[in-house]
Amino acid sequence: MCGRYSLTTPEDHLVEVFDVPPLTFDYRARYNIAPTQDVPVVASDKRGTRLGLLRWGFVPAWADDPSIGSRMINARAESLLDKPAFKQAAVSRRCLVPADGFYEWAAEDGHKVPYWIHSPDREPMGFAGVWERWHHRGTEPVFSMAIITVDANDQIRHLHDRMPAIVPAADRKAWLDTETPIAEALSLLKPYELALEAYPVSTLVNRPANDVPDCIEPV
């Protein structure tokens, strides 16, 4: 699955890779991004395609309060259209979540070992996501998202059975385009075919407050 990731890419490079306008929020390298936090997301609306901050943890429009978001951090690619919570978002509110790596905890004789999984060239990837707007009278609107998961590929399977859906660079535009037929968009969600590298890291990463470079250093 995907419950923690990193984004250490410099701002100017991120803007260039995802071909978006200059950022309108404070950006800094992140080594330990956790659910419920506001994270940079590429999405399109009437103002065009741009990078904005969305809360990680999908809050459906019908939720009584936003706390449900902490339990809806992922959405299974296989069942996106079958789930009332995600269906409309899959059709018209797809997004890309920039990340240069993600963490998986592998069970190794009785304890859990965190691994950092990343592209060998350390370039940022785009995780497939869906976003939503929640609003109740008398409160600020909440813009939130879930990261879509697929079956782990052969490189990851020994660590975990699920992984984030990584949209290849060439497919990013089609994934974001609301004109793309839903069936075609969903066909882009498949186990990643390019190379990934994984190595064990410090349990420093277990604690979300430890957002430091040592999180991605091999041990």
Add this chain to the structure above:
DNA sequence: CCAGACGTTGTT
């Protein structure tokens, strides 16, 4: 028709 749920993961 209305009522009630609506999600994922991991573990058992």
Add this chain to the structure above:
DNA sequence: GTCTGG
């Protein structure tokens, strides 16, 4: 809002 179960 939308789907499923009764």
Add this chain to the structure above:
DNA sequence: CCAGACGTTGTT
């Protein structure tokens, strides 16, 4: 994902 809290009453 992991970490950390998990309850009420009354009083300050």
Add this chain to the structure above:
DNA sequence: GTCTGG
């Protein structure tokens, strides 16, 4: 054990 918060 289970839920919430980060």
